[in-house]
Amino acid sequence: MPNIDSNFPTNSTTVADVLDDVSDNPMLASLADVQVPEALKEEAPPEDLVHRHFDDSAFWRRFLPYADVTRDEFLDHKFQNKHSVQSVAQLEQLLEGVADPKFIEDVKTGLAQAPMNMRISPYLLSLIDWDEPYRDPIRIQFIPVASSRLADHPKLELDSLHEQDDSPTPGLVHRYPDKALFLPLDVCPVYCRFCTRSYAIGSDTDMVDKVSYSPKSDRWRSAFAYIASRPEIEDIVISGGDMYMMPANKLKEVGETLLAIPHIRRIRFASKGPAVMPMKLLSDQKWFDALCDIVDKGRAMAKEVCLHTHFNATNEITGITRKAMDKLFKRGVQVRNQAVLMRHVNDSSTEMVSLVKQLSYMNVQPYYVYQHDMVQGVEDLRTTVKHSEELERHVRGATAGFNTPTFVNDVPGGGGKRDLHSYDHYNPITGISVYRSPAVNDKVYLYFDPLHLLPEEGRKRWANDYEHEAMIREALCAADALKLERAVG
Ligand SMILES: *Cc1c(COP(=O)(O)O)cnc(C)c1O
Ligand code: SF4
Numbered sequence: 001m002p003n004i005d006s007n008f009p010t011n012s013t014t015v016a017d018v019l020d021d022v023s024d025n026p027m028l029a030s031l032a033d034v035q036v037p038e039a040l041k042e043e044a045p046p047e048d049l050v051h052r053h054f055d056d057s058a059f060w061r062r063f064l065p066y067a068d069v070t071r072d073e074f075l076d077h078k079f080q081n082k083h084s085v086q087s088v089a090q091l092e093q094l095l096e097g098v099a100d101p102k103f104i105e106d107v108k109t110g111l112a113q114a115p116m117n118m119r120i121s122p123y124l125l126s127l128i129d130w131d132e133p134y135r136d137p138i139r140i141q142f143i144p145v146a147s148s149r150l151a152d153h154p155k156l157e158l159d160s161l162h163e164q165d166d167s168p169t170p171g172l173v174h175r176y177p178d179k180a181l182f183l184p185l186d187v188c189p190v191y192c193r194f195c196t197r198s199y200a201i202g203s204d205t206d207m208v209d210k211v212s213y214s215p216k217s218d219r220w221r222s223a224f225a226y227i228a229s230r231p232e233i234e235d236i237v238i239s240g241g242d243m244y245m246m247p248a249n250k251l252k253e254v255g256e257t258l259l260a261i262p263h264i265r266r267i268r269f270a271s272k273g274p275a276v277m278p279m280k281l282l283s284d285q286k287w288f289d290a291l292c293d294i295v296d297k298g299r300a301m302a303k304e305v306c307l308h309t310h311f312n313a314t315n316e317i318t319g320i321t322r323k324a325m326d327k328l329f330k331r332g333v334q335v336r337n338q339a340v341l342m343r344h345v346n347d348s349s350t351e352m353v354s355l356v357k358q359l360s361y362m363n364v365q366p367y368y369v370y371q372h373d374m375v376q377g378v379e380d381l382r383t384t385v386k387h388s389e390e391l392e393r394h395v396r397g398a399t400a401g402f403n404t405p406t407f408v409n410d411v412p413g414g415g416g417k418r419d420l421h422s423y424d425h426y427n428p429i430t431g432i433s434v435y436r437s438p439a440v441n442d443k444v445y446l447y448f449d450p451l452h453l454l455p456e457e458g459r460k461r462w463a464n465d466y467e468h469e470a471m472i473r474e475a476l477c478a479a480d481a482l483k484l485e486r487a488v489g
């Protein structure tokens with residue numbers, strides 16, 4: 001075939017050489033002998049394409065306790081629920097001969113100091129590398145150990161987002177003008193160490209007496225009544241607890257009630273489920289249909305109903321996940337992801353870029369990456385604002401813009417989500433960042449980096465109690481000066 005323009009050289013390769021089988025498709029077949037234009041860039045090395053690999057093997061059989069579990073059993077959500085581990089005793093029994101007894105001791109002490117209970121699915125348990133549990137990103141998120149515990153930041157509180165201050169009725173948070181957050185229940189398929197709602201989610205622990213958000217119908221009715229009474233609310237987030245734990249008929253009740261309210265235009269169901277028990281979407285057809293039914297009803301009314309999920313690391317994603325996400329996509333359910341940035345889980349640019357690309361590959365749109373909230377007992381998981389900003393630079397540009405997550409900081413005290421970069425002032429030495437949130441109110445909000453990651457100068461200042469207020473005052477003054485500078489400049 002002649003060259004179109006000799007200024008654009010081709011090489012001797014043809015399309016048929018690069019694509020395995022072009023004969024199936026007439027469009028590709030017509031290209032079979034076209035010579036490929038000379039490349040200007042090196043081809044991506046295989047390690048840049050790892051996000052296309054989805055483990056379809058019976059990986060759980062490599063985990064000794066599940067060596068005999070068949071595919072049918074493992075893929076059944078009832079097996080997953082029934083065998084979820086909820087106590088150290090169960091974990092100890094399961095891990096006998098698999099994990100070091102010293103590790104189990106470490107978990108025992110860790111749990112006694114943690115604000116969250118433990119609950120972890122067989123799916124996740126089987127994906128943990130038990131030879132290296134201390135480094136494993138799934139273990140880090142769900143199983144606390146005493147040895148990695150660090151003291152909480154002196155400025156940290158239990159309900160760091162002040163959700164209870166913005167609640168007109170229990171389990172409903174109305175912070176932003178046109179959207180509200182509904183927390184219909186207080187149980188989840190797993191319990192995450194880093195949960196922002198450790199003030200409510202799961203049962204009481206040695207550390208925390210929880211606020212109860214049990215699915216009582218009078219509490220639900222009161223939330224619906226409030227939403228119906230506020231015409232400015234267009235958008236409802238239904239979050240955790242987790243709708244994965246809601247039976248199909250309750251899911252329908254929530255969805256249909258909200259859709260019936262005329263001013264509601266958008267509903268988001270938020271669930272950790274796809275990341276921790278993807279097989280439910282394949283095996284619990286009744287539940288899957290209930291969800292799709294609400295999505296279809298919404299679409300018929302020209303209202304958006306979608307699913308927001310919460311993958312944090314590529315280790316959580318397998319061939320089962322891909323099948324589940326494909327099933328949702330084919331049924332027309334839009335899925336978006338909100339990840340939490342955590343040290344040693346997803347804080348390297350390689351891992352974060354891989355996660356973003358793997359989600360995109362499954363048609364899950366990476367929506368947010370959250371700066372870790374200032375919650376109790378998980379100081380080892382937080383990173384600095386500086387680190388997150390650097391990570392963001394690596395992520396933006398790596399793939400399509402609409403699949404590029406916004407890095408946000410949900411600032412302590414109830415200012416809401418702010419673009420991570422949008423602080424009025426940030427001092428990486430004291431680790432204090434100052435944010436404003438004009439759409440919510442005219443206050444200023446402070447976020448504090450974890451002390452152990454600050455330079456020595458900063459750590460020394462935090463070691464003196466009397467310096468705390470001085471550092472905060474400095475930050476507030478600097479923020480104000482910056483604001484003035486912008487106004488005149
Ligand atoms: C996160 C959140 C929302 C939804 O915010 P988006 O930025 O639209 O995703 C709504 N209400 C509360 C209280 C929230 O924390
Ligand atoms: S699934 Fe969500 S609400 Fe439940 S414990 Fe985890 S972070 Fe908290």
